[in-house]
Amino acid sequence: KTQILTLLKNQIQKVNINSDSSSSSSQLDNSNCKINSIVFYHVRKTGGSTLRAILLSAALNHHLYSIFTDSEMIVQEPLKISTNLLLNLKYDIIMGHFSFNRNIHDKLTKNKPFLFTFLRDPVERIISDYFYYGFNGTIRQWAQMHSRPGINLITRWLTDYVDDNNIRAEDLLELAKMRLIQEFDFFGITERFDESLLMLSKLLCWKEEDIEYITYKVIVDKPIISIEDRAFILSLNMVDNELYQWAKKVFAFRLNQFLENPRTLR
Numbered sequence: 001k002t003q004i005l006t007l008l009k010n011q012i013q014k015v016n017i018n019s020d021s022s023s024s025s026s027q028l029d030n031s032n033c034k035i036n037s038i039v040f041y042h043v044r045k046t047g048g049s050t051l052r053a054i055l056l057s058a059a060l061n062h063h064l065y066s067i068f069t070d071s072e073m074i075v076q077e078p079l080k081i082s083t084n085l086l087l088n089l090k091y092d093i094i095m096g097h098f099s100f101n102r103n104i105h106d107k108l109t110k111n112k113p114f115l116f117t118f119l120r121d122p123v124e125r126i127i128s129d130y131f132y133y134g135f136n137g138t139i140r141q142w143a144q145m146h147s148r149p150g151i152n153l154i155t156r157w158l159t160d161y162v163d164d165n166n167i168r169a170e171d172l173l174e175l176a177k178m179r180l181i182q183e184f185d186f187f188g189i190t191e192r193f194d195e196s197l198l199m200l201s202k203l204l205c206w207k208e209e210d211i212e213y214i215t216y217k218v219i220v221d222k223p224i225i226s227i228e229d230r231a232f233i234l235s236l237n238m239v240d241n242e243l244y245q246w247a248k249k250v251f252a253f254r255l256n257q258f259l260e261n262p263r264t265l266r
Contacts, residue, residue, distance in 0.1 A: 039115045
């Protein structure tokens with residue numbers, strides 16, 4: 001991981017030097033970067049626990065002291081949220097497992113927040129979820145419990161249609177894409193975690209030491225899942241898979257632009 005990050009940093013430095021070797025302005029200028037509030041939408045089993053640890057570690061370095069992590073309160077207890085709003089409680093960072101609600105998060109943060117999330121191959125995400133929770137049943141049973149054909153978890157969370165079965169899958173998919181492009185300031189890809197983290201650090205104006213990390217909640221030596229079971233899981237998560245395949249292409253395009261010129265992230 002350190003080697004990958006070092007390689008990417010070297011590529012960026014070469015671009016900066018080659019663009020104008022005699023001018024300090026060729027370096028990435030973070031002087032106007034002021035990220036005062038952050039909202040991290042943590043989709044389960046996408047590397048979010050590691051990201052939350054990074055956020056907590058970096059928060060003090062960037063004077064972000066007020067942190068809200070009670071995702072269950074946002075999802076299940078709107079009365080407490082209303083109380084917080086009435087008391088005008090404001091937070092520097094909000095992170096947790098919750099569906100998209102820009103209105104509430106804008107009101108709970110001190111300034112217009114920087115929104116980001118991470119996406120992962122839906123089949124791999126569900127398999128990881130299954131082993132993490134130690135479900136006493138088959139992987140197919142777990143997939144059926146946590147997937148709805150046509151209305152999948154990640155797509156539902158991004159669109160806030162968590163319990164709405166009436167919306168068409170294609171409409172939900174397009175809304176999720178629109179949210180990722182127009183509402184989120186950044187989305188990363190778990191399978192390209194280090195590249196995602198480097199891009200995120202530049203957007204947040206963080207230093208190298210801010211993104212050093214140890215992985216959390218990683219399960220090793222997982223049993224092999226058969227091709228048939230993987231195909232079954234995929235059949236229940238076609239919308240999430242289509243969203244993920246689209247997001248990978250967008251991410252790859254942005255990464256290529258970033259490596260050619262880091263200023264394109266601004």
